[in-house]
Structure formats: C-alpha cells, structure tokens
Amino acid sequence: MNIDYTVQIWREGNQFIAHAMPLDVASSGAMPQAARMALDEAVKLFIKTAEQHGTLTEVLEDAGYEYDGSRWQSPDWICIEKHSAPVAA
Numbered sequence: 214m215n216i217d218y219t220v221q222i223w224r225e226g227n228q229f230i231a232h233a234m235p236l237d238v239a240s241s242g243a244m245p246q247a248a249r250m251a252l253d254e255a256v257k258l259f260i261k262t263a264e265q266h267g268t269l270t271e272v273l274e275d276a277g278y279e280y281d282g283s284r285w286q287s288p289d290w291i292c293i294e295k296h297s298a299p300v301a302a
Contacts, residue, residue: 216278217287218256222248235276235288 218233222245231252232239240255242248263269270280277288 214284216260216273216285219287219290219293220249220252221293234290235278237276 218236221232221234223230225241228241228243229245229248230239230241231245231248233252233256236256236259238252238255238259240248240251242251260269263272273280273285278285280286
C-alpha cells in the first residue's frame with residue numbers, strides 16, 4: 214500500500230530542501246532532484262520506523278490521514294500559498 218504526500222522544495226544557500234507534507238519529514242540535496250530522492254528515502258525510513266514501533270496508525274492520524282478501510286487518504290490540500298510579513302530591519 215502507498216500513501217500520498219505533497220512535496221515542497223526551496224533553496225537554502227547551496228542546498229535544496231525538500232519537505233513532505235503532511236508527514237513533516239525533510240531532507241536536502243545539492244540539486245532539486247537529489248533533494249527529492251533523499252526525501253523519498255527519508256519518508257520510507259520514517260514509515261518503516263513507525264511500523265516497527267507500532268505507531269504508524271497514530272503517526273498517520275496525527276498527520277491528518279484517514280483510513281477508509283482499504284487505504285490511507287491524505288488530507289485534501291486546498292492551496293499552497295506564499296505570503297510575506299513585515300520585519301524590522
């Protein structure tokens with residue numbers, strides 16, 4: 214069984230950061246594709262570890278997933294927006 218997650222990627226200095234929502238797992242790489250690949254591996258390890266500890270159901274429910282009897286449904290993302298706020302110089 215697979216679960217779906219949404220990936221955000223941004224640059225921090227010389228690295229690209231990839232973040233899996235709603236699991237709140239992140240990884241990085243020198244290029245966007247490297248960050249994606251590292252993130253996919255990190256998510257697999259995160260899920261495997263939760264399974265081994267017997268906490269996968271709790272982890273997924275806390276992240277907003279719902280089990281429909283046959284698979285885990287990820288939360289429906291309405292939108293992803295970039296906002297700004299003033300800060301003192």
